[in-house]
Amino acid sequence: MGRPRKYDPDRALDRAMQLFWARGYHETTLSDLVGSTGVQRYSLYASFGSKDALFHAVLDHYLETVVARLLAGLHRKDAGLGEVRRFLDQVGTMADSGAGAKGCLICNSSVECGDKREVAARVARYQSLLVDGLSVALGNSHRRGELRAGLEPDEGAQFLAGIVVAACVLSRSPTGSDLVGSLLGVALRAVTPVLL
Amino acid sequence: MGRPRKYDPDRALDRAMQLFWARGYHETTLSDLVGSTGVQRYSLYASFGSKDALFHAVLDHYLETVVARLLAGLHRKDAGLGEVRRFLDQVGTMADSGAGAKGCLICNSSVECGDKREVAARVARYQSLLVDGLSVALGNSHRRGELRAGLEPDEGAQFLAGIVVAACVLSRSPTGSDLVGSLLGVALRAVTPVLL
DNA sequence: ATCAATACAGAACGATCGTTCCTTAATATA
DNA sequence: TATATTAAGGAACGATCGTTCTGTATTGAT
Numbered sequence: 001m002g003r004p005r006k007y008d009p010d011r012a013l014d015r016a017m018q019l020f021w022a023r024g025y026h027e028t029t030l031s032d033l034v035g036s037t038g039v040q041r042y043s044l045y046a047s048f049g050s051k052d053a054l055f056h057a058v059l060d061h062y063l064e065t066v067v068a069r070l071l072a073g074l075h076r077k078d079a080g081l082g083e084v085r086r087f088l089d090q091v092g093t094m095a096d097s098g099a100g101a102k103g104c105l106i107c108n109s110s111v112e113c114g115d116k117r118e119v120a121a122r123v124a125r126y127q128s129l130l131v132d133g134l135s136v137a138l139g140n141s142h143r144r145g146e147l148r149a150g151l152e153p154d155e156g157a158q159f160l161a162g163i164v165v166a167a168c169v170l171s172r173s174p175t176g177s178d179l180v181g182s183l184l185g186v187a188l189r190a191v192t193p194v195l196l
Numbered sequence: 197m198g199r200p201r202k203y204d205p206d207r208a209l210d211r212a213m214q215l216f217w218a219r220g221y222h223e224t225t226l227s228d229l230v231g232s233t234g235v236q237r238y239s240l241y242a243s244f245g246s247k248d249a250l251f252h253a254v255l256d257h258y259l260e261t262v263v264a265r266l267l268a269g270l271h272r273k274d275a276g277l278g279e280v281r282r283f284l285d286q287v288g289t290m291a292d293s294g295a296g297a298k299g300c301l302i303c304n305s306s307v308e309c310g311d312k313r314e315v316a317a318r319v320a321r322y323q324s325l326l327v328d329g330l331s332v333a334l335g336n337s338h339r340r341g342e343l344r345a346g347l348e349p350d351e352g353a354q355f356l357a358g359i360v361v362a363a364c365v366l367s368r369s370p371t372g373s374d375l376v377g378s379l380l381g382v383a384l385r386a387v388t389p390v391l392l
Numbered sequence: 393a394t395c396a397a398t399a400c401a402g403a404a405c406g407a408t409c410g411t412t413c414c415t416t417a418a419t420a421t422a
Numbered sequence: 423t424a425t426a427t428t429a430a431g432g433a434a435c436g437a438t439c440g441t442t443c444t445g446t447a448t449t450g451a452t
């Protein structure tokens with residue numbers, strides 16, 4: 001009953017995500033969101049409650065779409081070093097996307113407002129998704145003898161998770177993105193056997 | 197001539213640095229700075245010009261004090277793998293400093309407002325200081341045969357610079373700081389010879 | 393056709409931001 | 423001692439922030 005809404009909330013959520021991703025939480029204003037989504041202020045509040053609540057919804061949306069898609073390969077039961085390599089390649093490609101690289105929304109938000117409980121929870125979830133996926137893949141690799149000698153799968157997973165975070169952060173700065181190639185290359189070699 | 201100022205500008209700069217470091221640019225207000233430095237608004241403007249200008253001065257101050265002290269060992273002419281190890285140990289200690297870990301002011305600022313020219317310039321300077329210092333040390337190590345076979349010094353320097361950035365970023369989140377140990381440990385092993 | 397319910401559109405709100413003005417106090421110099 | 427100069431202290435400014443209110447339009451149900 002009542003007048004039907006003229007906009008698609010999911011579409012608005014996606015546009016809001018792009019904005020927060022590119023500009024960060026503080027530099028994204030309600031006016032920006034209104035302009036980019038085409039949804040009026042009041043309607044945004046009716047749908048999401050507040051700027052903070054919208055931001056949290058955006059973080060969840062990011063986890064469910066961008067992160068899930070990126071980690072899909074790693075969470076396969078039989079994932080191995082091949083999936084790890086493909087995953088790192090994807091990260092490298094994102095970092096190489098030029099001057100407009102936005103990095104990772106979760107990593108950015110962790111630095112910018114990680115002291116807020118609701119954000120910290122999403123950051124924790126992101127990190128555990130990342131570490132767990134890598135851990136599964138490296139565990140399989142370990143059993144198959146594809147892993148660097150002396151490297152525990154969990155240790156390698158924590159290491160590579162850190163590498164990914166670094167790649168995301170570095171990709172946001174013009175001078176930093178030059179480092180991503182070496183970072184990912186050496187990291188991958190560090191987990192693969194010497195004779196492979 | 198004229199009334200002498202009651203405060204020490206350098207002391208104020210240092211207090212301002214602590215505040216920006218802990219809270220970031222956007223969440224640090226002029227009122228916060230007045231409260232923490234004990235210097236009145238007008239005097240802050242007289243000394244530094246604006247919030248932005250103060251922030252840039254703070255970044256320079258950070259580079260000249262915190263970063264310079266941290267990199268001092270690496271920039272010694274005869275620096276080698278020992279200095280690299282000590283440097284990474286210091287980074288790890290900073291990351292382990294508990295829940296109140298602030299990470300690195302430059303890395304934080306790069307993520308939060310790296311799109312501003314004045315900030316990007318400091319970020320670039322930071323990254324080149326880091327890479328150059330590591331490059332010198334790894335170059336010496338290479339000549340002494342202390343470096344992992346097949347690893348170019350410059351490539352290793354870029355790799356380790358990325359590791360440092362990751363450690364700084366991860367140290368700001370409670371769940372991330374758990375990863376720093378593995379990150380630094382595996383990274384150090386990745387640049388040292390297998391039989392060492 | 394009428395009514396209840398919902399959304400739209402935009403004005404307007406209080407709070408807070410960075411910044412500046414104004415008065416008073418304190419010093420160096422003449 | 424008188425004066426010029428600079429800083430302190432605090433009120434006040436315009437702008438912009440996130441948020442809410444008001445009136446109108448548009449639908450489903452009775």
